[in-house]
Amino acid sequence: MTMIRQNIQPMVSEEEICRRVKELGRVIESDYFGKDLVVVGLLKGAYPFFADLTRAIDLDFQVCFMRASSYGLDLESSGEVKISQDIDISISGKDVLIVEDIIDTGRTLISVLDYLKAQSPARIRICALLDKPSRRVHDVPVDYVGFSIKDLFVVGYGLDAKEMYRNLPYIGIYNSV
Numbered sequence: 001m002t003m004i005r006q007n008i009q010p011m012v013s014e015e016e017i018c019r020r021v022k023e024l025g026r027v028i029e030s031d032y033f034g035k036d037l038v039v040v041g042l043l044k045g046a047y048p049f050f051a052d053l054t055r056a057i058d059l060d061f062q063v064c065f066m067r068a069s070s071y072g073l074d075l076e077s078s079g080e081v082k083i084s085q086d087i088d089i090s091i092s093g094k095d096v097l098i099v100e101d102i103i104d105t106g107r108t109l110i111s112v113l114d115y116l117k118a119q120s121p122a123r124i125r126i127c128a129l130l131d132k133p134s135r136r137v138h139d140v141p142v143d144y145v146g147f148s149i150k151d152l153f154v155v156g157y158g159l160d161a162k163e164m165y166r167n168l169p170y171i172g173i174y175n176s177v
Helices: 014-031 047-055 107-117
Strands: 008-012 037-043 062-069 082-085 095-103 123-131 144-148 171-174
Touching: 014 047, 014 123, 014 144, 037 047, 037 107, 047 095, 062 107, 082 107, 095 107, 107 123
Parallel strands: 037 062, 037 095, 095 123, 123 144
Antiparallel strands: 008 171, 062 082
């Protein structure tokens, strides 16, 4: 039984997420067949999406994690991106797929892209569970998108409000009142 929180309005159901993750996995599998692939998960928010997506890709690949954020414990981005955990394998000459929970302004991803490009990968692509194009400040090339959403503050399935609600199996609109 999934508990619906009073301050969260469901937006994308667990079933819809599951279906879309499987679809993305099939497309990514086709695009990376025969490639030397490294899948990089951006922590903390992407962890459930990353786990489900990597299980939906029937290929051999390496995985690693980075931690980059501009939010901290606030509900608004500070605008300053901090990379607090680096990848722990070489990506030189390899195809890299960054898995992100949500692309909002693009600040975090621009910083991550610049950082990873300096390590000479063959190619970098981005897969995001959620995309908020109306908030974009930096043009970020998003190759795979789970769902495009309006400018709403959402939580669940890894997304948080002050480190809460990451464990919800669905995505909901957060109302802080």
